[in-house]
């Protein structure tokens with residue numbers, strides 16, 4: 001995986017093309033990254049504090065930060081831009097909305113679309129994972145709300161997870177509850193955090209854990225009051241950034257590269273697998289039922 005296989009100085013620079021600009025107005029020492037690409041609806045707000053080298057990435061795609069193709073594309077571009085910025089050493093990933101970190105993959109992207117669409121969507125999910133799990137930056141998830149499935153995956157990609165101490169907020173890989181299956185690299189990411197036994201049970205049952213339960217099994221590292229999530233993330237970031245970058249990055253790479261390589265080696269096959277799975281009539285039916293139930297719950 002690019003970001004971990006090489007140190008930041010040799011990262012590809014193609015995203016520094018004219019389609020992005022850095023604005024130095026607004027908040028005193030903050031840069032605002034804004035995409036000028038036509039596909040961007042600015043679903044993600046990135047603020048880089050130049051003095052600390054820490055970027056805060058806020059997901060703000062209403063109503064629930066579901067991971068649509070557009071969202072994932074914008075996310076990966078924003079992340080890559082930070083990755084190649086030598087002034088950025090740490091990333092805090094959070095949500096602009098209270099109560100929801102991310103609702104996971106946008107289910108409407110997996111229902112009633114063409115095989116070509118599913119392939120493009122799944123590639124975007126893979127890219128998000130490869131970039132975030134393989135990031136050279138220190139990554140901290142400030143989980144300020146519920147985070148099922150793909151949302152949980154995003155949090156699990158980070159080096160450290162801080163969650164709001166509210167039993168109403170839940171996190172986990174709930175795919176089986178939708179009648180679908182978490183792919184091997186979702187599973188591997190979870191195993192690397194909580195181990196095989198907990199992952200197996202959790203995946204079979206599609207278990208969602210309340211914040212205290214998630215902390216108990218080690219899925220999140222720290223629980224703090226809701227209004228302290230961001231400040232705690234900043235404090236933890238300072239600790240992590242006190243370690244020399246090269247040593248920490250090489251250690252991170254040593255730990256994560258085997259997991260990343262497993263997907264890289266079979267990325268195309270994984271896309272084909274997803275497309276043939278998601279296009280089955282029975283799977284389409286399950287997803288539609290789940291979506292209808294979500295819409296009817298009000």
Ligand SMILES: CCCCC/C=C\C/C=C\CCC/C=C/C(=O)SCCNC(=O)CCNC(=O)[C@H](O)C(C)(C)COP(=O)(O)OP(=O)(O)OC[C@H]1O[C@@H](n2cnc3c(N)ncnc32)[C@H](O)[C@@H]1OP(=O)(O)O
Pocket residue numbers: 063064066100102103104105106107108146148149150151174175178180181182183273274277278291294295
């Ligand atoms: C060996 C064979 C292996 C084969 C494997 C091969 C490949 C793998 C195949 C498939 C893998 C797919 C992996 C999938 C990962 C995912 O992430 S699936 C998504 C899972 N997400 C969820 O289940 C979350 C569902 N949502 C909720 O639980 C709640 O909405 C909430 C996030 C807790 C928020 O609750 P609340 O604040 O009450 O908001 P509402 O429920 O009212 O929702 C507001 C509107 O948002 C819509 N919505 C919610 N979540 C999603 C979503 N994920 N996608 C799209 N839309 C979503 C919801 O319907 C409401 O819409 P309306 O306002 O009613 O229009």
